[in-house]
Amino acid sequence: MSGGSDGVLTGLATWTENLSEQAYAYLLLVPAFLVLLLFAFWPLASAIRMSFFADVLTGGQLGEFSGITNYVQLLTNTNALAPAAFVDPSFQTPILEQALFMTILFAVLSVTGETLLGFLYAMLMKAEYKGRRLVRLLIILPWAIPIVIQGMIFFLLFRPGYGLLTEPLQQLGIFSNLPLNTTFDSFVIVTVADIWKTSAFMALLILAGLESVNQDLYEVADVMGASRWQRFRYITFPLVFPVLMVAMLFRTMGALRVYGIIESTTVGCSTVPSMTCLVTQFMFGSATLYGSAAAVSVLIAIVVGLFIMVYLGFIRRSNQSLGLA
Amino acid sequence: MSIDARNHDDAETFDGSGDGTGDEENKSRIARWADDWIQNPEKAYAVMLVFLGGVLLTTSLFPLYWLFNVSMAPPGQTDIPLLPTTIDLSVFIQVFQQVPFARFMFNSLFYAFTVTVFVLLVGSLAGYAFGRLEFRGKTPLLFSLLVLSFFPPATLFIPLFRAFNQQVPMLGLFTLPVEIYGTPGAVVTPLSAFTMPLAIFILTTFYGQIPDGLEDAARVEGTTRLGALFRVIMPLSAPGVATAGILTFITVYTEFFFSFLMTGNSAAEWAPVVDGVIAFQTQYTVRYDLQAAASLIAIVPVAILVVVAQDKIISGLTQGALKE
Numbered sequence: 183m184s185g186g187s188d189g190v191l192t193g194l195a196t197w198t199e200n201l202s203e204q205a206y207a208y209l210l211l212v213p214a215f216l217v218l219l220l221f222a223f224w225p226l227a228s229a230i231r232m233s234f235f236a237d238v239l240t241g242g243q244l245g246e247f248s249g250i251t252n253y254v255q256l257l258t259n260t261n262a263l264a265p266a267a268f269v270d271p272s273f274q275t276p277i278l279e280q281a282l283f284m285t286i287l288f289a290v291l292s293v294t295g296e297t298l299l300g301f302l303y304a305m306l307m308k309a310e311y312k313g314r315r316l317v318r319l320l321i322i323l324p325w326a327i328p329i330v331i332q333g334m335i336f337f338l339l340f341r342p343g344y345g346l347l348t349e350p351l352q353q354l355g356i357f358s359n360l361p362l363n364t365t366f367d368s369f370v371i372v373t374v375a376d377i378w379k380t381s382a383f384m385a386l387l388i389l390a391g392l393e394s395v396n397q398d399l400y401e402v403a404d405v406m407g408a409s410r411w412q413r414f415r416y417i418t419f420p421l422v423f424p425v426l427m428v429a430m431l432f433r434t435m436g437a438l439r440v441y442g443i444i445e446s447t448t449v450g451c452s453t454v455p456s457m458t459c460l461v462t463q464f465m466f467g468s469a470t471l472y473g474s475a476a477a478v479s480v481l482i483a484i485v486v487g488l489f490i491m492v493y494l495g496f497i498r499r500s501n502q503s504l505g506l507a
Numbered sequence: 508m509s510i511d512a513r514n515h516d517d518a519e520t521f522d523g524s525g526d527g528t529g530d531e532e533n534k535s536r537i538a539r540w541a542d543d544w545i546q547n548p549e550k551a552y553a554v555m556l557v558f559l560g561g562v563l564l565t566t567s568l569f570p571l572y573w574l575f576n577v578s579m580a581p582p583g584q585t586d587i588p589l590l591p592t593t594i595d596l597s598v599f600i601q602v603f604q605q606v607p608f609a610r611f612m613f614n615s616l617f618y619a620f621t622v623t624v625f626v627l628l629v630g631s632l633a634g635y636a637f638g639r640l641e642f643r644g645k646t647p648l649l650f651s652l653l654v655l656s657f658f659p660p661a662t663l664f665i666p667l668f669r670a671f672n673q674q675v676p677m678l679g680l681f682t683l684p685v686e687i688y689g690t691p692g693a694v695v696t697p698l699s700a701f702t703m704p705l706a707i708f709i710l711t712t713f714y715g716q717i718p719d720g721l722e723d724a725a726r727v728e729g730t731t732r733l734g735a736l737f738r739v740i741m742p743l744s745a746p747g748v749a750t751a752g753i754l755t756f757i758t759v760y761t762e763f764f765f766s767f768l769m770t771g772n773s774a775a776e777w778a779p780v781v782d783g784v785i786a787f788q789t790q791y792t793v794r795y796d797l798q799a800a801a802s803l804i805a806i807v808p809v810a811i812l813v814v815v816a817q818d819k820i821i822s823g824l825t826q827g828a829l830k831e
Contacts, residue, residue, distance in 0.1 A: 195731045206732065207642035214633035214703060215648075221667065221700035222655050224678050228666035299563075306560050307821075319817055320564055323571070326809035328615075329763040330781040331802040335570045338577050338799060378570060390824035410548065439659035442763030446781075461661040462768075465668075472665060479662035486657045 232476035237469070244472055252477035261474060277460070278478075282485070285457045288373060289437035289489075293430055295377040300384025300429070307385060308392045325382035333446020336375040337362070340447075368449040375443050380436070384429055391425030392418070423500050431493040438486050457482045571806075578799035598800040605794070608801055610774035611783030616808060617691065618779060619760040622698050626706045626755050627748060629699075634710025635736050639722075649711075652704040660701060660764045667697055671769070691777050693769040698759050706751040709823075713747025714740050750823025753816050760809055780805045 236245030255261035259276030351357040361367035441458035451459035464475035544551035579591035669675045671688040725739045766779040
């Protein structure tokens with residue numbers, strides 16, 4: 183061990199050699215969990231704690247411990263400092279209800295669209311033909327595009343007097359004069375933008391599922407004279423279903439946290455208020471309300487958790503019906 | 508977009524047209540297609556696939572084409588036609604002259620690269636422990652990683668924002684010695700923590716699949732425990748490591764929340780591509796053509812990555828990522 187980094191390294195190596203398997207495992211986990219502790223677990227715990235403290239308007243500080251007051255105020259819409267109602271001009275609908283409704287509707291619509299489109303993309307990526315590499319590449323590409331550029335694209339597509347799609351949609355009476363300032367229109371734009379980008383990711387996961395289906399099953403089906411539909415109905419779909427559920431779970435979690443695309447299409451949080459929007463509005467709005475912002479972010483986690491439980495239920499049931507569990 | 512079945516298709520149509528008279532041929536062309544497709548469902552399926560593929564690819568690519576189209580339009584033009592009137596590639600040079608766009612790009616790539624290397628290194632140690640070693644508390648620890656992904660980035664953001672601005676002590680124990688808000692550290696650290704769980708899950712699956720015998724052989728030949736991880740397990744799990752790395756890189760490069768809110772807005776302050784694109788908006792004018800061109804340029808690095816690594820992404824996901 184004397185002198186030189188070489189000696190130290192050898193010493194370290196000898197030391198790790200002599201550790202028990204258990205101690206060695208913990209040693210290997212230290213770096214990862216140290217990072218997670220500092221930059222994930224601690225902020226999480228801290229946010230949950232903050233949600234029980236009163237808001238202080240200035241100085242970036244927390245007020246007194248106030249128990250569940252922040253939650254009560256959010257759920258009963260009695261927080262006088264909350265951002266003014268976004269969507270509902272008459273201020274009748276509570277702000278949290280608006281955000282919750284908007285976010286869940288967005289998640290349901292976008293994940294449904296992505297799953298359908300993703301399945302079609304995946305089948306296209308799975309089939310064998312010349313030029314498949316190129317097709318696969320073109321399908322994956324939108325997934326790799328930064329959110330801000332995705333927003334830019336859809337802003338340019340729908341900007342009045344500029345975008346290609348605005349005028350026809352206005353003539354059909356679907357869109358208003360200022361689509362990027364109207365909640366319904368903006369909601370459609372944001373949802374379409376999300377479907378465009380993330381169907382590709384969905385397709386990748388579903389493709390992984392399709393590729394892992396045992397090809398022998400299809401040969402058996404052919405021998406038994408199954409039609410293409412029967413092959414899909416009785417082999418492909420049931421076997422891909424668990425993967426499909428996991429993929430939908432991932433995407434639902436992402437969709438419930440939607441924020442970037444709303445900002446980057448210039449639609450903005452006041453037109454399409456998502457739950458995450460509400461967090462940023464509480465933090466960077468007219469007043470800095472750390473306690474309430476933290477309470478909203480905990481509520482998002484609860485909503486995400488509820489959705490995850492529903493999915494896990496589906497996954498378990500499908501595993502049971504396949505005799506896997 | 509050619510389908511193997513198509514050649515076969517053409518050949519048969521040609522054979523068929525020799526039989527009947529011209530009149531009959533015209534009258535029953537559609538009927539004959541229908542007959543043909545009913546007799547050869549594979550052929551109908553191939554035609555449907557081509558049609559569907561065309562529609563899907565158009566949907567997928569049109570937005571990107573539109574970006575190019577806007578970048579070709581003269582500044583200030585509204586009602587942009589479907590086809591560009593002129594092709595003038597000089598906008599792609601102007602992008603770099605008007606704002607330090609290269610620096611914005613560098614910043615984003617730097618974040619993505621640093622986080623990827625760090626997460627792969629640290630995540631590999633953890634993935635090895637989870638995938639190949641037995642220890643108490645394994646399941647709860649893995650579960651804690653899953654729970655992390657329930658929470659939106661916004662939850663982690665508030666305390667970190669305050670800690671990075673030296674408003675509150677980290678862990679409630681120590682105040683950061685310097686304000687790291689607006690430095691690369693403020694983006695790299697939370698994004699490492701944010702991307703770590705998925706990387707660990709993927710690496711755990713892959714490392715767990717390597718047969719013990721291979722590792723034992725290396726150990727008998729005198730490789731150290733850590734050496735076995737980096738010389739045997741990691742190289743043998745190359746597709747998994749590549750998948751985890753690519754997913755991390757793309758997640759960070761495309762990320763919006765932390766990279767936008769944790770940095771200032773000038774290139775010298777480590778602002779990412781987001782701010783680079785916004786920088787073309789000044790108080791009085793917005794150069795949409797330059798914004799569109801800048802956006803196209805910013806896609807290039809990830810596009811190259813997808814071109815080079817598409818097989819790795821697909822095979823990596825197929826082989827393991829979803830089995831957990």
